[in-house]
Amino acid sequence: MTINTILENNSYPGRGIMIGRSACGKFAVTAYFIMGRSVNSRNRIFTVTEDGIRTEAFDPSAMVDPSLIIYHPVRHIDGKMIVTNGDQTDTIRDFIADGKTFEEALRTRTFEPDEPNFTPRISGIIDKDGSYKLSILKSQYGNADSVQRYFFEYAQPVAGTGHFIHTYKCDGNPIPSFEGEPEFVELPPASPEDFADAVWSSLNADNKVSLYVNYTSLEDGKEYVVIKNKNV
Secondary structure, eight states: HHHHHHHHSSSSOOOEEEEEEEETTSSEEEEEEEEEHHHHSSEEEEEETEEEEEESSGGGGGOOTOOOOOSSSEEEETTTTEEEESSSSHHHHHHHTOOOOOHHTTTTTOOOTTTTTOOEEEEEEEOOTTTTTEEEEEEEEEEEEEEEEEEESSSSSSSTEEEEEEEEOOOSSOBBBSSSEEEEEEOOOHHHHHHHHHHHHSSSSTTEEOOOOOEETTTTEEEEEEEEEEEO
């Protein structure tokens, strides 16, 4: 199953991370998207920074509470790329800078304090060789006193495949958290632009906000980045 098929059948997966290897085997492929139901969540764009991207208010005058929606989704350090749905990006970067690990960083964090949803924190990290890890920090079925931390390691990625994790299982009130292992997805041959177009078109038209796609050459580390913002 492709990520497109999964998205076409889910009106609100929330925020999502997909990491894998291109069909040709030459690129590490990463996609990160954000969605929103509220005016505040939808009032965002992705902008490029010197080490990745950040979210910003499209209309600063309309921003209500930036605490959980303004952050750096993507940052690079020591040849690794970190991608997350919150400010844990910075936590992971700081731990790696101190010689510590992805897992050690996330063991200091928990889910978002947005009761009653308690939105999971999802995170990924990609190494120079294209190997990658994914993680989700979530409450135990909405229990604010119980955090569950899951880590998934993909040491030998297979060309044309990837794994997809998202914050929510589907729409709802409260919104149910993602369950189980990251979803296995197929990556058919596609350029970065074509892949981004396909993912973007599969996201729910009302709820999608921004999309980031990165193809990184496993030979020389060159990056090919596509960003799509609904607010332009």
